Amino acid sequence: DAGVIQSPRHEVTEMGQEVTLRCKPISGHNSLFWYRQTMMRGLELLIYFNNNVPIDDSGMPEDRFSAKMPNASFSTLKIQPSEPRDSAVYFCASSGTGNGNTIYFGEGSWLTVV
C-alpha cells in the first residue's frame, strides 16, 4: 500500500515568495495532520483535519500559514510570504478510524527560505 505522499521533497525559495506543500494521505484515513520539525522545537503540530474539516489550527505560527483539504485525498500547506525562519522540514501524516492513536508520516518536505 502507498504511504503518505508529500511533494515537493525539497524546496529552496527566496524570502517573500509563496510556498505550497502538498500531501496525499493514506487511502481510507480520515484524519490528516501537518507537523513541522525544527532543531529548537522538535515536532510541532500545526493543524489537523478530520473528515476534511480543519479541527484545530492553533499550532499555525502566523497568518502567513494556511492549510486546506478540499477532498479526502489531498491537502495543501501554504506559506505566503515565506521568511527564512520558516526553513524546516514539514511532515504530513494521516490516521484512520480504529487506530487513531497511531499516525503515519510522509517523508517530509525540506523547505529552505533564503
Added chain:
Amino acid sequence: DQQVKQNSPSLSVQEGRISILNCDYTNSMFDYFLWYKKYPAEGPTFLISISSIKDKNEDGRFTVFLNKSAKHLSLHIVPSQPGDSAVYFCAASWGGGADGLTFGKGTHLIIQP
C-alpha cells in the same frame, strides 16, 4: 511548556548492549504513548506503543515501560544493533488520538561497534 520531554538529546551505546531511552510527560490526560523512530531524510515511523492501562509492552527486541505515577516511560532495546542508530521520538495522546500526537524533541541514539 513542553508536555512531553526527552531530556537526553543523544545517547551512545555499544552494539549488543541495552539501550534505554527515557521520556517524561506532564499532562495526566494522556492515555496512550508511542515511540517513533526516524532515520535521516525520512519521516518518523511507528515503533511501539502502550496504553495507560498497561505498564509494559514488548515487541521483539523492543520493550516499553510505563510508570503512570511518575509520568515516565522508557524504551528498552536489547540487544542494540547498528541499524538501531536513529532519532527516537516519544509521543503521547488522549481520547483516542483524534487530536494528534504530542511529541518530545527526540533522542539521537548512536550504536557503536
